[in-house]
Amino acid sequence: LADPALVKVVRVQTAQQMGTAIQEHASDADALVMAAAVADYRPAETADQKIKKSNDEMRIELAKTEDILKTAKGKFVRVGFAAESENLVENAKSKVSSKSLDLIVANDITADGSGFGSDTNKVTLIDRDLAVEELPLLTKYDVSNRILDRVKALFKD
Secondary structure, eight states, X not given: OOXXXXXXXXXXXXXXXXXXXXHHHGGGOSEEEEOOOOOSEEESSOOSSOOOOOXXXXXXXXXXXXXXXXXXXXXXXXXXXXXXXXXXXXXXXXXXXXXXXXXXXXXXXXXTTOSTTOSEEOEXXXXXXXXXXXXXXXXXXXXXXXXXXXXXXXXXX
């Protein structure tokens, strides 16, 4: 896909690089929309070379990934996404509060026609006042336009 017009794109490969890029570039942003599905955990150590097979068992220690959206600094509209498999609204409301979000897009990844690998999605929008709006099943394009409409409305607040 081509980069969108009027959007500065910074390409990264790791969550740590993403966190650094946001700290460097977000201060002059109007909105920070964090749709990336960043893993909650990462390998505690990485290898520079291929790890050769041996007869020994291998264990990978995991370290918690920094919460990029929670630690992002700046005066911009904050939009987060939550892919949930249970307690959708409750978990999403908790994230609105803990991350000081203006809006969260909560996605029940167990719902039919929703989530990864589908052209449609059924999401719930929750704003900073914890007001809940459940959207019907829509194309992802239509979902993105509904989110954009909500972000534009936040600039008027």
